[in-house]
Amino acid sequence: MSQPASRRSRRQFLSAMAKTAAAATLAPGVVQAAGTPFHILKPPAYSPNDNIQFALIGAGGMGNADTSTAVSVPGFKLVAACDLYDGRLNDIKNKYGKDIFTTRDYKEILSRKDIDAVIVATPDHWHQEISIAAMNAGKAVYCEKPMVHDITEGSAVVDAQTRNKVAFQVGSQGMSSLGNEKARELLAAGAIGQLNYAEGFWARNTPGGAWQYDMPADASEKTVDWKRFLKNYPDRPFDPKRFFRWRCYRDYGTGVSGDLFVHLFSSLHYITGSMGPNKIMATGGLRYWKDGRDVPDILLGMFDYPETATHPAFNLSLRVNFVDGTSDSTYLRLVGNEGSLTVEWDKVTLTKNFSYPPENYASILKSRQYTPDYDRKKMNGPDTVVYKAEDGYKGAHYDHFYHWAQGIRNGKPVIEDALFGYRAAAPALLCNDSYFQEKAIKWDPVKLKLIS
Numbered sequence: 226m227s228q229p230a231s232r233r234s235r236r237q238f239l240s241a242m243a244k245t246a247a248a249a250t251l252a253p254g255v256v257q258a259a260g261t262p263f264h265i266l267k268p269p270a271y272s273p274n275d276n277i278q279f280a281l282i283g284a285g286g287m288g289n290a291d292t293s294t295a296v297s298v299p300g301f302k303l304v305a306a307c308d309l310y311d312g313r314l315n316d317i318k319n320k321y322g323k324d325i326f327t328t329r330d331y332k333e334i335l336s337r338k339d340i341d342a343v344i345v346a347t348p349d350h351w352h353q354e355i356s357i358a359a360m361n362a363g364k365a366v367y368c369e370k371p372m373v374h375d376i377t378e379g380s381a382v383v384d385a386q387t388r389n390k391v392a393f394q395v396g397s398q399g400m401s402s403l404g405n406e407k408a409r410e411l412l413a414a415g416a417i418g419q420l421n422y423a424e425g426f427w428a429r430n431t432p433g434g435a436w437q438y439d440m441p442a443d444a445s446e447k448t449v450d451w452k453r454f455l456k457n458y459p460d461r462p463f464d465p466k467r468f469f470r471w472r473c474y475r476d477y478g479t480g481v482s483g484d485l486f487v488h489l490f491s492s493l494h495y496i497t498g499s500m501g502p503n504k505i506m507a508t509g510g511l512r513y514w515k516d517g518r519d520v521p522d523i524l525l526g527m528f529d530y531p532e533t534a535t536h537p538a539f540n541l542s543l544r545v546n547f548v549d550g551t552s553d554s555t556y557l558r559l560v561g562n563e564g565s566l567t568v569e570w571d572k573v574t575l576t577k578n579f580s581y582p583p584e585n586y587a588s589i590l591k592s593r594q595y596t597p598d599y600d601r602k603k604m605n606g607p608d609t610v611v612y613k614a615e616d617g618y619k620g621a622h623y624d625h626f627y628h629w630a631q632g633i634r635n636g637k638p639v640i641e642d643a644l645f646g647y648r649a650a651a652p653a654l655l656c657n658d659s660y661f662q663e664k665a666i667k668w669d670p671v672k673l674k675l676i677s
């Protein structure tokens with residue numbers, strides 16, 4: 226384990242090492258892809274005591290996945306964990322060692338000088354408070370998506386990052402993927418002509434997919450810090466369903482939109498360079514999983530994106546169906562007048578199509594013929610081109626943590642900072658507001674303000 230040191234001296238040391246590492250990685254032969262400002266460079270080798278020492282706050286499903294990925298990136302070392310259920314803290318000690326410091330109180334994590342960074346993987350209603358407190362304590366933060374629980378909470382996180390100048394990254398890992406990077410490059414190169422529509426879909430059909438997670442047999446008010454979990458939301462008797470299946474309740478979660486749409490917004494905004502929609506409309510319903518939840522299991526969202534310097538005006542349609550007998554599938558597709566891009570994290574499928582101009586249809590058809598008596602056909606390019614990541618690609622999650630590490634070590638801007646994270650979360654949160662308030666919502670994605 227690294228020796229505890231004052232935060233300032235640890236930071237100076239990490240920064241000095243980063244400069245050496247950056248010089249080494251920018252050697253001739255390293256290619257910077259056009260239009261991809263966050264190209265992944267070869268990871269430098271760090272000395273054994275040059276770790277980014279981090280703590281996990283929220284040691285459930287995603288917190289564990291984040292930690293496994295973080296420790297696979299050279300130079301990350303887990304030193305502490307915080308959770309409100311004792312079983313999760315025991316699991317962390319069993320997996321990472323008995324010397325890991327554990328607590329139920331995140332403030333005990335933030336006051337430790339040997340911690341450089343924290344992963345915030347709590348339920349959504351805790352993201353804002355812990356992220357801001359962590360940044361104010363000088364820690365780098367990896368906050369799971371959605372960045373905030375309510376539209377009113379975002380600006381304070383942006384301010385905290387601006388004020389503290391720390392590497393704060395939101396956890397929509399798809400944005401860091403080769404697939405998103407390729408789609409951004411193809412769109413900018415005009416591969417699908419003029420973008421006019423995008424769509425995304427999330428289909429699930431299992432209890433787990435619909436958030437009915439198993440609840441541990443030993444869950445009780447002894448093993449769970451129930452009162453702390455509730456935060457400032459209504460007090461109520463201990464309810465393991467609310468604690469372990471928190472996504473089903475608006476007090477703690479953000480519904481299917483905050484859980485899933487937000488990933489699609491992050492990717493779409495990255496690929497198009499967009500700041501977000503200016504009109505949001507939603508409908509849906511609770512059709513099947515009537516287990517006491519207060520959020521819909523089918524949600525349809527429609528979003529108007531205004532023309533900006535980086536893209537034309539276009540429409541977006543997003544759907545989540547947790548009662549979907551077709552298949553377990555998800556996709557994000559961008560459609561232009563000359564084709565479409567179906568975007569996955571390790572694959573992009575470009576489908577080309579002939580484009581007819583809006584006027585002069587007859588004369589264009591005629592111009593395709595060489596002579597009046599011989600309709601000589603032309604050579605077509607491939608209708609579909611599939612771009613696939615090379616074998617051995619470590620994936621989006623690894624890339625996202627690598628980007629965060631670069632931000633911590635050498636101040637390189639992270640790919641999904643607080644401003645980006647707020648712009649991705651906003652339409653997802655407003656989609657819920659539109660559904661519950663039964664009205665279209667207008668939003669200024671530049672000024673980050675509701676338009677009344």
Ligand SMILES: NC(=O)c1ccc[n+]([C@@H]2O[C@H](COP(=O)([O-])OP(=O)(O)OC[C@H]3O[C@@H](n4cnc5c(N)ncnc54)[C@H](O)[C@@H]3O)[C@@H](O)[C@H]2O)c1
Pocket residue numbers: 282283284285286287288307308309310313329331346347348349351369370371396397398453454468469483484
């Ligand atoms: N990026 C992704 O692909 C992805 C995937 C799944 C979940 N997530 C996000 O990760 C977060 C966690 O989701 P999950 O599925 O891991 O939930 P989970 O219920 O499995 O884990 C959450 C953990 O947080 C703990 N917790 C609750 N309040 C806390 C507090 N105040 N301090 C410390 N710990 C606290 C709980 O005890 C629990 O162990 C959510 O915001 C979710 O949206 C992201």
